[in-house]
Structure formats: C-alpha cells, structure tokens
Amino acid sequence: MPRAPRIRRRASRLPILHLLPNIVTIAAICAGLTGLRLALQGRFEAAVMMVLLAALLDGLDGPLARLLKSESKIGAELDSLADFVNFGVVPGFLLYLWSLDTTSRLSWIAVLIYAVCAVLRLARFNVTAREEVEEDRPTPGTFTGVPAPGGALLALAPFALVQNFPGLPMPAGIVAIWLVIVGLLMISRLPTPSLKAMRVPRENARFLIVGLVAFAAIAATWPWVVMSIAQFGYIVLVGWSARHHATGSVSDED
Helix, strand or coil, X not given: CCXXXXXXXXXXXXXXXXHHHHHHHHHHHHHHHHHHHHHHCCCHHHHHHHHHHHHHHHHHHHHHHHHHCCCCHHHHHHHHHHHHHHHHXXXXXXXXXXXCCCCCHHHHHHHHHHHHHHHHHHHHHHHHHHCCCCCXXXXXXXXXXXXXXXXXXXXXXXXXXXXXXXXXCCCHHHHHHHHHHHHHHHHCCCEEECHHHCCCCHHHHHHHHHHHHHHHHXXXXXXXXXXXXXXXXXXXXXXXXXXXXXXXXXXXXX
C-alpha cells in the first residue's frame, strides 16, 4: 500500500520583540521576589522599593502588549500570577516581618486574609474579562474594588508613615486591622477610578511628559513623602468613590 504523504508543519517563528511584554512581567515577578528576600534580611526600605518597581513594571506590560499587538492568553495568565505574588503575597509578608507580631496567630491570620482577598479579586477580574457577566462588569473608566497594585500601595501605608515620622508608634494590632481592611476593599464591589480611562489632549502631551519627569525626580529625592501623599490621595479618592456610589444607589432606589 502506498504510504500516506507526510504533512510538513511549518515551524512558526515569533519575533523576539513580541516577547518583550512577557519579559517585563517576569522582571516584575523577580522584583517582587527580591523584595521578599530583602524583607527577610531586614532591609525593609529596599524591599518596599522593589514592590514599587514591580508595580511600575506591571503598568508597562499591558500597554507594551497592545502596542506590539502581542497580547496572548499566556501573557494574561502570567500577569495575574505576577500580581498575586507581587501585590498579594509580598506586601503581607513584608508587614508581617516589619511590624506584626510573628508570634501571634492573629497577625498571621491578617496576612492570610489579605492574600486570600487578593487572589479572589484577581480571579473575579479574570472571569469578568473572559465572560460577559453584566452584573460583575464595572462601569466604563472604573475597576470593581481596589485593584491589586492599589491594594499593595495602601497596605504599605503604615510603613511609609513611620518612615516620614520616625519614632511614631505603630502597634501590630493596628497594622493587622489595616491589612484586613485593605483586603476587603479589594474584593468589594466599590467602583474605583481607573487611570486607563484618562485621556490627554495631544497638544498637552508634552506638558504631561515634563510633569512625569518632574514627579520622578521629586519621588527619587523624597520617596517616602511622595509615597505617603500618593497613599493619602488614593484613600481620599476611594472614599469619594464610596460616597458617590452610596449616593447613586440611594437615588436609584428612590
């Protein structure tokens, strides 16, 4: 019998440039894990900087993927795993080693609650992105609940506060309660503003670039002051959003 002709499969070639978003995501994971290592060594300031670096890289991989038209399911899953490690695990451990009582079971429970809330928030985000779930889909320009990077920024507020005011007492119980509150904000249905919805007029783009350079220079000079201001501003923004959401809900019921 004649042999069936072999079907030759053409090896698909992927441009190296298309791997750049995934490389950035992996670099973010490495930054987060390095922050955990620094925290274990007691170098907490450097550890927080690594978490902030991970957040910066997290904000770059998505736009890079869209710009290069290299979005993929693997990239989306990798991004979620990176968010859980960098913003769900590392901040809790960092606070646990820095301020929380490592001999207390309640302190560890607070870390667990925060981490579980982070993974639930990411799971909900992934399901909403894949499926058309109208009741879970946020209104345009908002997130449902505090996003994972925002949660990490808020979780680290006690540390930044102590850096700005050395000697300020920061009881472990207060830090544990704050960690739980931030975790609950992440899984809440509170609409929070999304920077992705912001648009800048083309003629003002140059001013935005100059402003970002100035902000980076100020942040490098006074990192803890800038971090505390950003945290306070975000808390005010979340509070305003909660009040606005509650007022809107009452109006709808009326």
